[in-house]
Amino acid sequence: MTLDPLSLTSSEFVAAAFASGRSKFDALAAYRRFHRAGERAQWMAPCAAAPVQQLVDDRTVKFLLSVGGDLETESVIIPMPHRGGRFSRTLCVSSQVGCAMGCTFCETGQMGLMRSLTVREIVQQLHVARFGVTHPFADETRASGGGFDIANIVFMGMGEPMDNLDAVLQAIRIFCDMNGPAIGCSRVTVSTVGRTAGIRALGEFIQQDGLRRVGLAISLNAPNDEIRSTIMPINRAEPMALLRQAMVDFPKRPTSALCAEYVLIPGVNDRLDHADELCAFLKGIRCSLNVIPYNPRRNSPWPAPDDATVDAFVDRAIANGQFTKRRRTKGRTAMAACGQLGNERVRQRKFVSLAIDPPATRE
Secondary structure, three states, X not given: OOEOOOOOOHHHHHHHHHHOOOOHHHHHHHXXXXXXXXXXXXOEOOOOOOOOEEEEEOOEEEEEEEEEOOEEEEEEEEEEEOHHHOEEEEEEOOOEEEEOOOOOOOHHHHHEEEEEOOHHHHHHHHHHHHHOOOOOOOOOOOOHHHOOOOOEEEEOOOOOHHHHHHHHHHHXXXXXXXXXXXXXXXXXXXXXXXXHHHHHHHHHHOOOOOOOOOEEEEEOOOOOHHHHHHHOOHHHHOOHHXXXXXXXXXOOOOOOOEXXXXXXXXXXXXXXXXXXXXXXXXXXXXXXXXXXXXXXXXOOXXXXXXXXXXXXXXXXXHHOOOOEEEOOOOOHHHOOOOOOXXXXXXXXXXXXXXXXXXXXXXX
């Protein structure tokens, strides 16, 4: 019997190993070695796949993993600079191949949904980032196995995490397992287009011990329903009033805040009065506004915004009293920046309709 450390938490793994006649002590030690050093015991399931492609833009690395059926996941290792020339790394993981949400500014949304990823396929993105990718930067200390030390994980890659919630939540349990990858839960963030049922389910999930600081990011991208419905089909089924209530109700610790993501698109949502309207919508919600300069997808009808427009929007939001940050663009030339993930070769293979239906009720 082979056991899969990419699909099980340490307690689940040890229980399954013990049921198959192995020592609990040896099983836990093997689980730790797998996630901390990349060492696989012979009685474990095969390790994560090797990258089929790796692209580098400055210090941003995008890698692709095959998941069968001529499909691939895309993941991005993002450098976070610190004083003294040091870097920590954030891993942007995918929860699906493609996406059914159809957001017009997003490359992944133009693919349609190929399929959701399994727990193993989500977790293996971290394992490969740590132990399987080629480290191209000679001036940095390499993690064991040749990959990167990953400090943070964001579910901001391909797919809508709330549409694959069971697998995403189990992956978070494994990421945050102190006997496994040991990513602190405060360093894990789930981003959604606004699936309100999923937001409420995530809120219930983080009430569990050890998971209370998992973060939530809302991909807002518009100051009102009229604009949001034109660029994000989800808004026609779940308008901003419903989304706002879900944001208000989401359980937050006294020192934590939500993240409201706002992709700034020239001629669509970038006026100063849009900033005023957006801040009025967010008023009373403890959140950080993250302004993201638009990264053009393939065949985009919009260019990237100029710096002056982005800075003016950010300054206006700050003047409204809203805590606001500008996200610096990383990975654009490698199609690794926010909104650019997606395989052009399979873009027309829309296996799943783009219609936005209410999510199934969770038991």
